[in-house]
Structure formats: C-alpha cells, structure tokens
Amino acid sequence: MKTALPLSLICLLLCTVIHAQELKYVVGQNQWTGDSLGNHRAVVQVSQASEVAKVTIDWRRRDKHTDSEIIVVDAQANKRILNVKTENISRESGDVFFEPLSGAGQYYIYYLPYKVSGRANYPTTTYLTKTETASPAWKNLSAKPVPAKVLYMESINELNSFYPMEVIAKAPEVKRLVADNASKNYLVFPEDRMHPIKMTDDLPQRWVSNGAISGFKSEVSPGENFSFQLGIYPVKTDLKNIRIRFTDLKNGKNTLPASAFSCLNTDGTGWDGKKLTNKVNVAKGKVQALWCLTDIPGNIPAGTYTGTIFVTADGAAETPVALTFTVNANKLADKGISEPQKQTRLAWLNSTLAQENQVISPYIPLQREGNSIALLGRKFNVSPNGLPENIQTYFTPEMTGVSKTAKNIIQSPVKFQVVNASGTPEKLVAKGLKYTTQTPGTIGWTATSSSPNVSMDVKAHIEFDGFVAYEIKVTALKDIGLADIFMDIPMNKDAARYMMGLNLKGGKRPAAFDWKWEVATKNQDGAWIGDVNAGLNFSLRDEQYVRPLNTNFYLQKPLLLPASWGNANKGGIKISEEGDQVLIKNYSGDRKMKKGESLYYNFTLLITPFHALDTDFQWKTRFFHKYDNPDSIKTKGATVVNIHHATPINPFVNYPFIEHKAMKEYIDKAHQDGLQVKIYNTIRELSNSAYELFPLRSLGHEIFSPGKGNGYAWLQEHVGEDYIAAWYVPGLKDAALVNSGMSRWHNYYVEGMNWLTQKVGIDGIYLDDVAFDRTTMKRVKRVLTKDNHPGIIDLHSANQYNKNDGFNNSANLYMEHFPYLNRLWFGEYFDYEKNSPDFFMTEVSGIPFGLMGEMLQDGGNPWRGMVYGMTNRMPWGEGDDARPIWKVWDTFGIQGSKMIGYWVENNPVKTDAATVLATSYVKGKSALVSIASWAEGDTDFHLKIDWKALGIDPAKASIEAPEVKNFQNKTSFSDGQSIPVAKGKGWLLIISEKP
CATH class of the missing domain: 2.70.98.90 (Beta-galactosidase; Chain A, domain 5)
Structure with a gap:
C-alpha cells in the first residue's frame, strides 16, 4: 500500500524541481548573423555519438511564434543539420530531435529565425515557419534518441537578452502561486530599478521563484533620484483606479518624508507645467508596472529607514508593502544623473525647467x-x-x-x-x-x-x-x-x-x-x-x-x-x-x-515676420554635415559640424546619452579647433536603446503612439504589440518607436538638452522634423542659450505635401517653431527645378519669416539658391561642395553687405526678363549680384542697373563674373550687353567701380 506524501513535502519537492530546472542565460557577442538565424539559441551538449539526439528545451518564451522554424547547427562543423524533427512545441518548452553529425559535442538550436524585407530603414520582419527538412528514413529512427542537455540559453547580444524579466513563468507555476495567495484579489511584486518590468501578458519566472514577497529593500544615496517598481497582477477581477499611498520612512528621530515619494504612472507634471493625474486600470491576468520615484534629500543622515506603501483600487482591499531604505554616506552631487541605467532620469519626466515664459533674444518685452x-x-x-x-x-x-x-x-x-x-x-x-x-x-x-x-x-x-x-x-x-x-x-x-x-x-x-x-x-x-x-x-x-x-x-x-x-x-x-x-x-x-x-x-x-534677417550669421556660419575629424573639417572652411545619429559619438536615434563621454571628447577637440558642434536630437521617435524605454511603455500611450506593431525583430520580440515601428539603422540595428505627440517626454527632452549643453558642451541641435509644439521649443532654446551658450538650432524637413503626411506644407506645419530657429534646411523631396520662385520664397527660403536656409535634394540648384542667400549643405552628396561659392563671398566681402532681393521694388539691379530674377548684396560702392533663370529654356537678358543707388559711376564700372567651379566660367560684361543664361542656371556678378 502506497503512503501519501504530506502536502508540505510535495511543495518542497516541486520547488526543488523548479529551481533545478532553471537554465543558465548567457549574453553573446554577436557571434552569428541575427538576420538569418534569429537572435536566440539554445546551446546543447550531446554526450555520445548517435543517429538521433533528443533535447527538451525549457525556453519559457514570451513570443507567440511557436510555429517558427527550428534551425539546428553543428557547432564543430558549423553546418546546418537538416534531419530535424520537433514535438510538443509550446511557449513553455519543446522537444527537438536532430542528427548529431559530429557525434558527441555542442550543437546550436535557433528558434526564432526570420527574414527582413522592405525598405532598409523601415523593414518588415517575417518569422520563418517550420519546414520539413528531415528524410523519411531518418525520421523513423527518432524513436530511439540519446538524450542531449541544454548547457545554456544564449542571446546574440545584451540588448536582445530575455533574461530575467522576459523569461516567463509556466502556467502550473502561476496557478500554484495564485493558489498560495487565494485570499487576495491581486498580487503586488516589488521589483528593483535594474530589472524593468517588460511583459504585460506573462509573469516572469523570477517572480514565481521569489514568491509574492511583502516588502522591498534597497540601498540609496543622499541626494539621489531613486526609483523602484511595483508589479500589479489582478488574479480575480479587473482593477480600476489603482492608487498608491506613501508613508514616512523612519529611522529613530530621522524621517524620509512621504512627500519625497511619487508614482510616475498616477501623478506628475505635464509638458505644459500643469499638474497631471492619470487613472490606472489593469485587466485580470495582465501585469502593470507602477514606477515609484523618490527624491532622497541630500542632507538625510545615514541609517536604515522603514515605512510602508499601501496599494489599493476601487472596491479592492489595501495591500501594504514594507519599504526599507538603507541610506549610505555617499552623497550624490548630480542626483545620480550620470548613471541613467539606474533610471535616475525618470524624474526628468516631471520637470518644469525653463517653463516660465521669459523673453528670448532677439525678442523684446511686450x-x-x-x-x-x-x-x-x-x-x-x-x-x-x-x-x-x-x-x-x-x-x-x-x-x-x-x-x-x-x-x-x-x-x-x-x-x-x-x-x-x-x-x-x-x-x-x-x-x-x-x-x-x-x-x-x-x-x-x-x-x-x-x-x-x-x-x-x-x-x-x-x-x-x-x-x-x-x-x-x-x-x-x-x-x-x-x-x-x-x-x-x-x-x-x-x-x-x-x-x-x-x-x-x-x-x-x-x-x-x-x-x-x-x-x-x-x-x-x-x-x-x-x-x-x-x-x-x-x-x-x-x-x-x-x-x-x-x-x-x-x-x-x-x-x-x-x-x-x-x-x-x-x-x-x-x-x-x-x-x-x-x-x-x-x-x-x-x-x-x-x-x-x-x-x-x-x-x-x-x-x-518674426524678426529681421540675420544675413551676417548666414555668411559666417558654414555647416559641415558629416561626422569627421575636426582638423579635417576645419581645413574645408566650415565653422559648424552637425553630428547625425548613427555615428560613433551619437549612435542611437534621439537618445544622445549613451556615448556622451566620446561626444564630449570630440566636442572639446572641435572647440580647440575653433569649431562648433551641433547634434541630431529631436522628438518624433525614440531608440530601443533608451534606458527608460520600458518605464515609458508602462505609461500606456502617453509617450508612445498606439499602432499595429511589427517592424524590426527586436521590437516584435521585446515590445510585442501596440506600437508604431519607426526609423531603423541596419548596421547598428537601432530600432525606434514613434512618439505619441505632446507628453511628459518633452520635459525629459528639455532636461536632456540642458544636460548636454552644460555637461557635454553641445553648441546646438539639428532637428530632423519635430513632433513637439512651440512651448517645448521655447524651453529648449532657453536651456541651449543659457550661460551664453550659442544654442544654434536648425530644422530639416522633408517635403510633407504628400499623401502619407496629409498634404501639409512643411513651412506651415513648423511655423510655430520658426521664431527660435537659426536656419532652415528644407530639404528632402523638395523640387528645386520645377517649382516657381514663389514656391522657393514661401516653402523653402524662410525669408518671409526672418530666416534663411539651405538646400538638400540632389544638391539643390546653386544659381536659384543664391537668389535667396542659400547654398547646399556639404558634404551631403557627390558634388555638393559649397566652397567655391564661399570663396566668392569672401573675395567680395559679403560679410556686412545689405541683401536686397528681387522682391524689393527698389532693388538697384534688375533684369528686363520676367523669368530671370536678380538679388543684390550691396556693400559700399560694389554689389554681388545673384541671377537665376526660371525660363522654360535657354534665354538672355539685360541688366537694369540703378547706378545712383549703387553710388557707382557707370563710366568707371566693371561687371565681372568670377570663376566659380561647377557654377560659371570667368568672364566680363558691359553695361547694356545681352547676357545669355542657360535653362535653370544663372550668374554671380560683381559690379564695382574700377580704381
């Protein structure tokens, strides 16, 4: 007769089995190509030669691609094994049979292989489905396999790792956990800041192993922006209107006050400086992260402080969570901001920095x-x-x-x-x-x-x-x-x-x-x-x-x-x-x-207009739009370098904080060479490398826009669903998500720009379209120009007059930002050849708004551009070299000149052809005259010169066309001469008085 085991002993044995089966997780060093094999594999050991080996992989997958292809590779021969069969494949585990070609040794089992298609920067990832590769004869042998052992689970690199917060608990484990807490409507899982909660549909194995503990302990530093999480898991009903109540933490007579605590998910300060209150609801069986922020006072005495957090919801009992902070003696001067991986910058989301509407130069008080x-x-x-x-x-x-x-x-x-x-x-x-x-x-x-x-x-x-x-x-x-x-x-x-x-x-x-x-x-x-x-x-x-x-x-x-x-x-x-x-x-x-x-x-x-033109800034500020050695840039005549993302010192889109030390070193060198440095950083999408990505995701759709998901593999595997996939950099595998619009991310952005200005030394920003409004733009301008920093801002936009962009004019869309820009760069998909001067004036030049610009698409049209004081920005494409025109500027001495456009009635130099326009840059008794043709074909024209306005004696005047590489040959003209002009081209003429 068999004797039943006591329930306590059964639980002990089960827990022992659970812990015994926990796998080791290893972070790879990009040893394989993820775009063909996927980002995850099990490394298994076969102990003896056999025609068939069997391994049960306890992979605990958060993904739902259980029909994906399984690729087995012989590690010794580096060869794919075709004789493979699978059984019992689920998200929790799966059995894989394979032919160990090299006998005893290691084998790799890849379980999420995919292919990438579509546009390189907006890819579509499709997971490969199972195919039949095993021969019928070999499949008949699989009934007698030798066992293989999983040595460890491996991700292609650290960013792709599922461990530990994306390793799911199995259904029986969750069921047992819920049964052990049968009296509770919901469970609360305290979690430290170094393990952001990432899944909303599954509990991590880590929580099941630890159990529903009732407290949280951590060491903190005086002056620190400290954060931690509470994972909320409803087990009986949906939870409505979740709230957190904090109490003082006590250490004898010393107190860490409740007022130092807040919950990022329920309360905060909006992008407009107004108090923000959010109602947090969680459906039964879902997981919600609540991020708790603590502003540890800088003068708090060291010691152990204890108190309680109370979690509640409508119609639900209050759940106490014991909180213990051990305050050390290591006071942080920067509130921990220099270590953003510790989520110390989450406090920036509630910042009101530069919110007060103070007047910004060149504007004057009302x-x-x-x-x-x-x-x-x-x-x-x-x-x-x-x-x-x-x-x-x-x-x-x-x-x-x-x-x-x-x-x-x-x-x-x-x-x-x-x-x-x-x-x-x-x-x-x-x-x-x-x-x-x-x-x-x-x-x-x-x-x-x-x-x-x-x-x-x-x-x-x-x-x-x-x-x-x-x-x-x-x-x-x-x-x-x-x-x-x-x-x-x-x-x-x-x-x-x-x-x-x-x-x-x-x-x-x-x-x-x-x-x-x-x-x-x-x-x-x-x-x-x-x-x-x-x-x-x-x-x-x-x-x-x-x-x-x-x-x-x-x-x-x-x-x-x-x-x-x-x-x-x-x-x-x-x-x-x-x-x-x-x-x-x-x-x-x-x-x-x-x-x-x-x-x-x-x-x-x-x-x-918002202000007058600053033509001198246009002439003296010359951009180099490529990451290069500062010494090399200086020799090319540029004064400002724009550092795009996907570069060594600014690799991740709209998150310029990870390589900040290298960025500072570069900027310091550039400053020594007399150069200014601006970086690419805007709000529109955000890199998946951002430390705060999952805390931001816990805020629902406040920071990230809802969408159909998909996109690059990393987004599908770690974000899951309900997002819009944005820009992707293939080499870096930097995959971004679309921001939702106006949100507290703008507060973070302003604080980030302030930090980059003060700590890294940036001289401004290069905006590639923007998704924030003028309130944020004003705040950014204030922090960029604080303490006499130059704070140069230029805006690049592609032509948004198309179906996907809603047929909006880029200049109209961004006009609210124009008061704080220094230069426009409109830009991709703008047609400089087939559009009229009026299109140039309104949509490209910026002149009616007090701005000046530059060209991009196909290098622009240098003749037409100069009529508006624009050149192309180098070195964007082959032949985009502005130096020949810069040389003419310097030879003429354009600095200090007065720009008088063709649109001005008293322009001293005009043409007699309606389709040939002239803009004069007048300085003393000389003028640099830019002429451009919009005629349908080659044509000619005569100059109409107001000699009196120029102060030049026509009898002593010269009209010279200097040599300008890729622009014009050197020649001279006389007053009244017919001047030829090719279709779409023009001239740069210097009119002056001979000595």
Whole structure:
C-alpha cells in the first residue's frame, strides 16, 4: 500500500524541481548573423555519438511564434543539420530531435529565425515557419534518441537578452502561486530599478521563484533620484483606479518624508507645467508596472529607514508593502544623473525647467498702451470684444531691419458673427474687456459679448514672439437654430501676395479659393497668407485639439475635426478679393444649439515676420554635415559640424546619452579647433536603446503612439504589440518607436538638452522634423542659450505635401517653431527645378519669416539658391561642395553687405526678363549680384542697373563674373550687353567701380 506524501513535502519537492530546472542565460557577442538565424539559441551538449539526439528545451518564451522554424547547427562543423524533427512545441518548452553529425559535442538550436524585407530603414520582419527538412528514413529512427542537455540559453547580444524579466513563468507555476495567495484579489511584486518590468501578458519566472514577497529593500544615496517598481497582477477581477499611498520612512528621530515619494504612472507634471493625474486600470491576468520615484534629500543622515506603501483600487482591499531604505554616506552631487541605467532620469519626466515664459533674444518685452500691444517689429490692437482690431508690421521690404512705417496686415477688425436660422446676425454687444496677465513675455485678456440668444466669451493672450491664442466660447442662452457661425479675417491685399496651406502648395495667392475640412486624410486646419515683410498664419481648433503625428505617420493619428469649425464637415474656408482687402471667411454652417450648450471656436495666429534677417550669421556660419575629424573639417572652411545619429559619438536615434563621454571628447577637440558642434536630437521617435524605454511603455500611450506593431525583430520580440515601428539603422540595428505627440517626454527632452549643453558642451541641435509644439521649443532654446551658450538650432524637413503626411506644407506645419530657429534646411523631396520662385520664397527660403536656409535634394540648384542667400549643405552628396561659392563671398566681402532681393521694388539691379530674377548684396560702392533663370529654356537678358543707388559711376564700372567651379566660367560684361543664361542656371556678378 502506497503512503501519501504530506502536502508540505510535495511543495518542497516541486520547488526543488523548479529551481533545478532553471537554465543558465548567457549574453553573446554577436557571434552569428541575427538576420538569418534569429537572435536566440539554445546551446546543447550531446554526450555520445548517435543517429538521433533528443533535447527538451525549457525556453519559457514570451513570443507567440511557436510555429517558427527550428534551425539546428553543428557547432564543430558549423553546418546546418537538416534531419530535424520537433514535438510538443509550446511557449513553455519543446522537444527537438536532430542528427548529431559530429557525434558527441555542442550543437546550436535557433528558434526564432526570420527574414527582413522592405525598405532598409523601415523593414518588415517575417518569422520563418517550420519546414520539413528531415528524410523519411531518418525520421523513423527518432524513436530511439540519446538524450542531449541544454548547457545554456544564449542571446546574440545584451540588448536582445530575455533574461530575467522576459523569461516567463509556466502556467502550473502561476496557478500554484495564485493558489498560495487565494485570499487576495491581486498580487503586488516589488521589483528593483535594474530589472524593468517588460511583459504585460506573462509573469516572469523570477517572480514565481521569489514568491509574492511583502516588502522591498534597497540601498540609496543622499541626494539621489531613486526609483523602484511595483508589479500589479489582478488574479480575480479587473482593477480600476489603482492608487498608491506613501508613508514616512523612519529611522529613530530621522524621517524620509512621504512627500519625497511619487508614482510616475498616477501623478506628475505635464509638458505644459500643469499638474497631471492619470487613472490606472489593469485587466485580470495582465501585469502593470507602477514606477515609484523618490527624491532622497541630500542632507538625510545615514541609517536604515522603514515605512510602508499601501496599494489599493476601487472596491479592492489595501495591500501594504514594507519599504526599507538603507541610506549610505555617499552623497550624490548630480542626483545620480550620470548613471541613467539606474533610471535616475525618470524624474526628468516631471520637470518644469525653463517653463516660465521669459523673453528670448532677439525678442523684446511686450509693451501695452491702452489696447495697443507692441512687440518686436509688430503691433497688435485689441477690439472691445477681445478680437484683433488691427495688426501691423514695421519690417523693411528688404527684411534687414525695422522702420517707422507701418504696414497693415488686416484691413479692418476681425469679425466673429453668429447668424440665426432666419439669416439675421445676432447683435453681440461687447462689454467687459479686461487684461488678466501682463508680463514681459505674455499679455492676456478676456472679454464678453452677448445678445438675448447667445453669449461669446473670449479668452486670449499674445506672446513676445508674435504668437496669439484665442479661446472663443459660444453659449446658447436659449434653444436656437443657427444658419452659421463664422469669422472673417479681412487682410490687407498688399500683405497677402503669397499663400500656402489648405491644400495649396506655396506660391501666389489665388484670387478666390474654397476649402472644406477633410481631417481623415489632410493635415490641414489653417494657412499662411502674407508678403515678405507682413503676414498671418492662422489655425482653427477647438478645446479637444490634439497635435497629430507627422512625417509619414499622419494617417495613423490624424487631426480631430473641431466640433465647432468642422461641424460634421459642414464648415470650411472661402477666400475672396474685395477691393483693397482679401477676405478670409472661416464658416461652420447651420446647426442647432440647446440652451446652455457651448461650442469652442478656438484659433491661433502667428504674426510674421518674426524678426529681421540675420544675413551676417548666414555668411559666417558654414555647416559641415558629416561626422569627421575636426582638423579635417576645419581645413574645408566650415565653422559648424552637425553630428547625425548613427555615428560613433551619437549612435542611437534621439537618445544622445549613451556615448556622451566620446561626444564630449570630440566636442572639446572641435572647440580647440575653433569649431562648433551641433547634434541630431529631436522628438518624433525614440531608440530601443533608451534606458527608460520600458518605464515609458508602462505609461500606456502617453509617450508612445498606439499602432499595429511589427517592424524590426527586436521590437516584435521585446515590445510585442501596440506600437508604431519607426526609423531603423541596419548596421547598428537601432530600432525606434514613434512618439505619441505632446507628453511628459518633452520635459525629459528639455532636461536632456540642458544636460548636454552644460555637461557635454553641445553648441546646438539639428532637428530632423519635430513632433513637439512651440512651448517645448521655447524651453529648449532657453536651456541651449543659457550661460551664453550659442544654442544654434536648425530644422530639416522633408517635403510633407504628400499623401502619407496629409498634404501639409512643411513651412506651415513648423511655423510655430520658426521664431527660435537659426536656419532652415528644407530639404528632402523638395523640387528645386520645377517649382516657381514663389514656391522657393514661401516653402523653402524662410525669408518671409526672418530666416534663411539651405538646400538638400540632389544638391539643390546653386544659381536659384543664391537668389535667396542659400547654398547646399556639404558634404551631403557627390558634388555638393559649397566652397567655391564661399570663396566668392569672401573675395567680395559679403560679410556686412545689405541683401536686397528681387522682391524689393527698389532693388538697384534688375533684369528686363520676367523669368530671370536678380538679388543684390550691396556693400559700399560694389554689389554681388545673384541671377537665376526660371525660363522654360535657354534665354538672355539685360541688366537694369540703378547706378545712383549703387553710388557707382557707370563710366568707371566693371561687371565681372568670377570663376566659380561647377557654377560659371570667368568672364566680363558691359553695361547694356545681352547676357545669355542657360535653362535653370544663372550668374554671380560683381559690379564695382574700377580704381
């Protein structure tokens, strides 16, 4: 008769078996090619020669590709074994039979092989499915295998390792754990910061082995940004509204106060500086990481501090977690920031650094006299109803400075009108204009207007750079039917020469235009209309506005149709000419409103230009856009080097912190050589090498956008699902995820830029498109220019007027950032050959906004570019050498010259051909004249020179074309001579007075 074993002894034996079966995990050194064999293998030992060996692999896989190919390789012969058969393959384990060709020895079993297809930088990874490679004769022998042993599990490198947080617990282990805690609705697993929780569908084996412990212990340092995790696992029901309550930690009379603790997932500070509260819910059987942050005081005495954390949720019992911190005597001066692998920078997510709206050079403090607000080069007048009454600019036509002569942007006050169902406008009586904020950087006001049927509440503010934000709340005082609610912007015709936006590429404004909302496919909610020295950008929004994704991702997170302006696609915009004004009618169509119902007709304005051109900066600041030795760059005549990502000192996209020591060494050397260094770093996507990747993922969709997943293998194997795969660098295998838009990652970004400026010494940043708004841009500019750092920012954008980008104009999309840029680089997919001068002016040059730019696509068109003061940026492609033009600049002495563009009426040098344009760079009694042709073929022209304006005696004048490599041959012309010009080309002429 058999005797039953006691339950306690059974548990002991089971636990012993569990621990005995734990495998060793090894990190490889890229010994094999992952793109053909996968990133993971089991290394097994066969003890004796046989025709068949069998190994059971306890792989504990988090992936669901259990139908993937199994590739067995003979380690001694480095040869694939074809006689292979598998059985009982699951995520937990699997049996592999194979022919050990070399007899006793080691064999490699690869279990997630894949192939990569598609575009190199946006790859598609497909896992290979099982194929039948074994011969029928060999398969019959597999019933008599010799056992093989798994020596260890190996990942191709450290980044790809599953150990320990992605090694899953088996179903019986989880079941047993839950049974051992049968009285609990949910389990809490304290976890240290060095093991970020990565899985949401499985428990790690590590937790099952340790059990549901009730406390967390760690050593901390005074002054440290310390963090740890609580893994929440509901076992009976879903958990709603999870909360954490902290208590003081005590050591005798010494206290680590509860106020030093916070939970990143539930509370924080938003990108806009406002308090943020998130509700965290977890479904039954899912895992949620709660990251707890602790700001350890710098003056806390050493010792052991104990206290309790309480976790609770709606309708669930509170769970205490004992907390023990042993404070050492090693005070950290930098709060541990120098060791980001310890998650010390998570505190940056709640930063308010540079949030205060302080004025940034070259802007000046706002000044208000009555209802007139003066700002750099512009003036804004407020009507009694709070709307714009008049907007003016004082920039000269040359854009070289500010004059005393005003140019009206709007011809009469902006009109907001509510029209009732009978077609009669509601008589909104204005009352109560009140200024609520007056600081050097911001002036705000409110106003109320009402009729017996509706009220209009206006809340608005203007900032020092020319940004104006309006919140217009329309409330029905009675049930009412409306024929329309619209806003008219009556622009001065002389300030409305050009237009871009609303499904129009940049160019001359049409006399009439009609546009309708189409947010599902069009990233369009406004436009820029203006002249070179006066203009207005407007954007129509409501209170639910969310910044959409851009750069190829717009369709995955498009604009939200404003309930007010859009009105179920009844709204739109009509543009027409009426006498000396251009009327922009923003209408929303008929609707009904219930008493008490409110609609928000919000909009923003950008008054352009933002500042005058800084031509001297353009001439003296010469970029080299490639990682190279500083000594070599200096010999090429450049003054600034842009360090792209995927380079030795900045390898990972938008995460320039890992190689910061090498970066600092490089920058120090460059500074010794008189060079400045800018780095690639933006917000749009984030490298999978970021230390904080999984803490960020624990925040749901706050930091990363939802999506269909896929992409490169690492993302599929470690992130799993619900993301958008972004840029990928094949050599580095750097795989990025798309950011979601406005989030606390912007706080981190600002802190990171500050750290790189102060600790590494960067001189600025090179932005490759941006996914943050102007608030973050201002903060970045402040930290980059702090303590007299140069803080140079230039923006590169590909042409986003295409289907994937929602047919948006890059300049229109990023105009809110223009006040803080030093140079534009527009860029990839811009056609410099087939587009008009008006397209160059509006979409490429930056001149109507106070900026200057450079060219990229196919090296640009050097003749047309120079008309706008642009060259190509070297060395982007073969033949992209700007040095010959730089040499002409230096020979002429362009520094200190006055740029007078072809668009200026009193340009002293013109041509008699409408399709051949000339821009003059005047200095003293000489001028460097840039001429470019937009004629359909070869043509010729005559110069029309205002000798008096140049101060040159025509009898003593010379007109010389200097030798410029790949541009023109040396020649000279006489006044009145017919000058030939080839299609798409031009000249650089120096007009001067002979000695």
